[in-house]
Amino acid sequence: MFRIAATALILLSSTAIPAFAEGWTYTGGDGKTVTLDAAPVRIIASQDAAAGLIPLGIRPVGIYADSAVADAKALQGLDLTGIEIIGQTWGEVDIEKAAALQPDIIIGEYWPLDTTWSGGDEVVAALSPLAPITGPIQGDSILTLIEDYEALAESLGADLSAPEIAGQKATFETSLDGFKAAVAAKPDLTALAVWAGPDALYVAATPGSAELMDFANWGLKLIDPEVADDRGYWETLSWENADKYQPDLILVDNRSASTMETALAQPTWTLMKAAEAGQVTDWPAFWLRNYAVYAAELDKLTAAITAADAELAP
């Protein structure tokens, strides 16, 4: 009985495919255009691409993550049931599992500074023989990145007007309006984005992170470090010099909860007046990929900005 039904389905689908056979093309972040006979169905996605696509209704068959899936901040809160995890270490994938998934396409993010895709050259070398690799570019805005995912998802058959998907976008727009209003209400407020290590305080340069670029575009005054070493991403400050910059609000990298613990444990953390006054909040560093989490993180920021005393720093 089931076999007959399955056969019927296969027959149906094989007759259905030619009806859509105008093909599928997509120009990836590397500028190269991928052309397939039909829109790809079996997708292997990097963790970030998965975080961008799943909320838009596109479910990959396999995901490769940069670290243990439980630690992958981008994947938090997403339903991953039925999705094969083919990698949990940066630069590594299980090629046998990947091949068994018979992917039509590999979707990652293109990193223009490194001129490679998510996971790095080795992962690309391992996966690209199975299917073409493409995806959006890691630019200077998370919002643009999400919009790129929207366009990609739509070409893959997603219905962006579905109530849940449209609702998440609407929630985000409300959050964004709230953020812009809070920033506009405090034009003098300055913010500093940091990562706290036990050996030093790392101050982030705005151009090094797409979400910081968004915040700046939406009116938040971010203090940029004078010297950004490490390819322009960070300035390293000895904890003795933790007060080199005096912001009104400190944003602490929240990829791992231990960063905030480390910051609070440093005796000179409170040399920054904002830290002493408790004007500290999360910086969703490098992991935002969809409207729902972006809205939640923006709300946190908005609350912190609203509560902050903008006259704190000189």
Add this chain to the structure above:
Amino acid sequence: MAVGATHSTTRTARLTLGLLALIVMLCAVGLLSLTTGARAIPVENVWAALTAYDPSATEHRIIWDLRLPRTVAGLLVGAALGLAGSVLQGATRNPLADPSILGIHAGASLFVVLGISLFGLAQLSQYVWLAFAGAGAAMFVVYSVASLGREGATPVKLALAGAAITALLHAIINAILLTSPRTLDELRFWQVGSLAGRDMTIVLQVAPFLAAGAVLAFATARLLDGLAMGDDVARALGQRVGLSRGLAGLAAVILAGGSTAAAGPIAFVGLTVPHVARAITGPSYRWILPYSMLLAPILLLGSDVIGRVIAPPGEVQVGIVTAFLGAPFFIALVRRRKLATL
């Protein structure tokens, strides 16, 4: 040891004078460590911070909360590393012995890695006890393995067992790190070895162990002199070779475990310093031990001060500086002296 009485007296006087000179040097390096840092603080403000502490003054807080703890940590850890290296070289009669060769660093690292990956620990104060337990466990395993067989734990078997266990532990550590980049991230800082970020609580947690280890180390000085003559001679002189080696090993574990717990694995100090001490004092451990105990913190704190000022506004970790300073120094030493004379 047929040495003339007058010769022996002048020699003792000279070596005592040398010790006093080292104490003066150590005080100088300690002062340098308090006055030098990534942030320029005038000496009079350092003095004011020490004598009339004002918690609202930024510079006073930096002196008390950052530089004083790391200076004290540098003194204790350095002294412990110097003693541990000397005791290990004496007990194993291996000129290349240091805490890494008997699996002490690897054991400490493994336990810290397990703590991070299994229990999500992230604070240095939590690593202290793990590192201690790991150092002790590794040394116990190494000693047990080396004790198998008729002759017991001979120097060669200790070194072989230590190297084998270290290799095994590193394989396990790497296996965990490869599958858990987060653990690697947390560990990276601890594993280089640094005096920065160690607050007074960590120093105070470890201090009693280091004191006990130092007392035990000095108590074994005579036994080490006996072992230096070879196991057979020592035995003929009525020394219980196994017990001596066991006591010395215990002292080394406490000292090396404690220092590793407080500052992470720091390379080359425990290896290099005993050779410098021996070059000054001659073969007697009654002199080598106190010289090592004073020379090592001078090297360690000096390296830390250099690390603080060479990369402003950041810092370089002391473990990297000691490796840079220690390696060429050690090569020079090896080329100049016949190490086999140990």
